[in-house]
Amino acid sequence: MAGDFFEKVYEVVKQIPAGRVTSYGAIAAYLGAPRSCRAVGYAMNASHSQTDVPAHRVVNRKGLLTGKHHFQGSNLMVQLLESEGVKVKEDQVQDLESIFWDPTDELDPLE
DNA sequence: GATATGACCGCTG
DNA sequence: CCAGCGGCCATAT
Numbered sequence: 780m781a782g783d784f785f786e787k788v789y790e791v792v793k794q795i796p797a798g799r800v801t802s803y804g805a806i807a808a809y810l811g812a813p814r815s816c817r818a819v820g821y822a823m824n825a826s827h828s829q830t831d832v833p834a835h836r837v838v839n840r841k842g843l844l845t846g847k848h849h850f851q852g853s854n855l856m857v858q859l860l861e862s863e864g865v866k867v868k869e870d871q872v873q874d875l876e877s878i879f880w881d882p883t884d885e886l887d888p889l890e
Numbered sequence: 891g892a893t894a895t896g897a898c899c900g901c902t903g
Numbered sequence: 904c905c906a907g908c909g910g911c912c913a914t915a916t
Binding site: 816819820846 | 900
């Protein structure tokens with residue numbers, strides 16, 4: 780059910796190290812549903828119920844802060860990312876390749 | 891109960 | 904090479 784999928788998404792997002800970012804597709808792929816990236820995005824939307832879910836560390840494939848508009852403020856997401864060492868320019872993460880964190884490669888295959 | 895939308899990604903033309 | 908569309912999951916109306 781949704782609960783499981785959402786929980787898994789939250790679990791992965793929670794494992795994202797500070798100063799690193801990942802993409803919805805990477806999380807979805809880690810969960811075994813690379814085409815369900817939308818569901819991951821929806822999970823982020825519901826992440827408001829969770830407090831330990833750094834959704835600000837989750838960006839789209841291009842490193843664009845597509846969901847920053849969903850945050851409390853308008854630059855809160857950027858502030859948090861820059862605060863962790865992530866350089867953001869025009870709602871776009873810089874050095875994405877350097878700070879990209881892939882759960883499928885860094886984390887272990889589904890537990 | 892069914893239809894439409896959404897913080898997306900990849901493929902096809 | 905650039906542009907357009909479909910597909911998946913869940914929630915909202």
